[in-house]
Amino acid sequence: MPDRRRARVPYVWILPAIVVIAGAFVAVHEKLAEGVPIEITFHTADDLEPNKTKISYKAVEIGQVKDIRVSKDRKDVIVEARIHREAGDYLVQDTRFWVVRPHVTGANISGLGTLVSGAYIGVDVGHSSVPAHSFTGLEVPPIVTSGQPGREYVLHAKDIGSLSIGSAVYYRHIAAGQVVAYSLDPRGDGVTVKVFINSPYDQFVTHDTRFWQASGIDMSIDSEGVKLHTESLDSILEGGVAFQPIKGAQASPESPEDSSFVLYSDQERAMREPDTVAQTFVMYFQGSLRGLAVGAPVDLRGINIGEVKRLSVEYDRDAGMLRFPVEVDIFPQRIHGRPRTDRGAGTADDSDTGGHAMIDSMVAHGMRAELKTGSLLTGQKFVSVNVEKRVSPERVEWNADPPIFPTAEGGLDEIQDSIGSVAKKLDAVPFDQLSARLMATLTTLQDTLKSTDQVMHQVNGSIAPQVTATLKEAEDAMKNAKEALSSEAPLQSDLGSTLLELSHAARSVSALADYLERHPEALVRGKPKDPK
């Protein structure tokens, strides 16, 4: 019995054993669950909290921030975090981390949930196979995550316009991608914009594709009226990029990832033939260059074939006078007017030599450059190339660098010239002789008037008295007539009494007729006596 009881002793001692084993188990489990330690460098630890901020991949928690400290150079903060062991293989070199915060832009609101739950660290798992445990966090969330199908392209533009990261890329007004990054070129003379075109739209990006800024509202007023062109409401607010193949493009292979394109400032420019060949000419105009600006068009009967490149003043030692060279770029291919079917240096060279011959022949036919006023209101001038009929034959001086293109007077100069020529003609009129002749004519006229006067005197002396006598007689006759017709005249009163009597007689006859009608017997018996 005592043995049995003594044997019971270890049973109670199971308890501490269990606790120790359980403790060890929990400790090992915790150690395992603690995960892989990583370090992420951020510019700021804004919104991050140790032991609270989570690390999420596709909204699934894969880790937690454990500690935040400032880097040794005090420029960054280093976030120490633990990634769950099962997500350990996400930690490769090109894995990206960023802080998800509420983000509100004109067309997009994201991360609203973080307003309540607090920020978290987002993860985009990279494709590399090199494991890493130290990362540099992105300050801006990436627009495109690595799993997304599509391709990235590089666009070069003069300026960024109103584009920003996240601006949409449109293909025929369909949102087909986004701007993912932009940077200033190292030399500072342009910007490089990276766009991501989602699959399946990326198959429409070929080397005949043109990209242009579809930002905001494009309003143009021309002979067809007012045209308002926008890509979409989003692009008005946020800016955007649009792309489309040029007209007449043949089916061509898709452009590989990271191909470079030019980002044009508008659709019209993008769709225009690319001016790969520019022929520079110098033109010397006689008149003032006021109103002519760099970039002003060179116009061939309304078609833009080039632009003004440079205006300057030069002193011509030989002639001892100032000259005003206007450098213009003319794009001979625009004169060809034939859509290019392919690109390449070979064709460009051909058209270049063709350009020489063509321009020579046109100049021989009288083609000259003129300064013309585009708008009388603003005084803007442009260079007009036109075929003039009466010009002295000239040639393009190809030897000069750049070649000198012959010019003609035009525009306001022309008007001034015509006014000048009118004045010259007026000058030529012989005003002296004219006045002498006029004097002679006037003398003759005076003589004529004098003789007329004499004639009038004769008329006065001999004819006028007779006329007076005649008139007097006429007056007498008229007086007689008047007397005869006046109311006091005897003829008049006699006629009056006669008429009165005639009237009485007529009344009597009327009374008789009346009586007879009522008493026809009176004709026989006579009028009866008054009954009185």
Next chain:
Amino acid sequence: MTTPTTPGVATPGVPTPATGRSLGLLVCMRCRATVRAIGVEQSLCPRCEAPLYVRRPHSFSTTAALLITAALLYIPANFLPVMRTHEIFSDDDDTILSGVISLAHQGSYPIALLVFFASIVVPLLKLVALGEILLAIARGRVRNPRQRSRLFRMVEFVGRWSMLDVFALSLLASLVQIQSLAIVQVRPGAFAFAGVVVLTMLAAQSFDERLLWDAETRG
């Protein structure tokens, strides 16, 4: 209370108190019946049939085992969070100590003090006191048995108040369940803590206080 008549064997004039063992008497720990020991160490109480023994069997060993377990559990009880509070804006894990600190920060000093004593000091005191007593017994020399006995009884009395934390926590966890606004969850630390409280109580119970006096008489 019918007690079996026992002959008066007390020897007057002896300075040390007479013990049951020295007199050949056993007391039933259940019904307090005093039984004459009949040589055999274990038998049943003739009145209530509870086992009779001179000293609680393996009292020392059992108490030691329970105490060591409790001491081990005391570590996670204090270092692991006992409670998780989900609120809209935050998700907080609290250990006992952090709870005390946050109470103190909120200005509830009396409650903070109470929780600090009931939950941290008392269990520790219990562990230390019992441990010290056991060690002294193991060494066979108990220097101040009366004081130790008083300490032991005090620990036994106060010990149950440590469960206050556990009760409060279980109430909170069951009452504060407003989905998505506030949820209180029990974390593993609370189980460890409850374990400490229960185990120390059991240890105190399984300890036969008479071992103290045995040691004294032996010493």
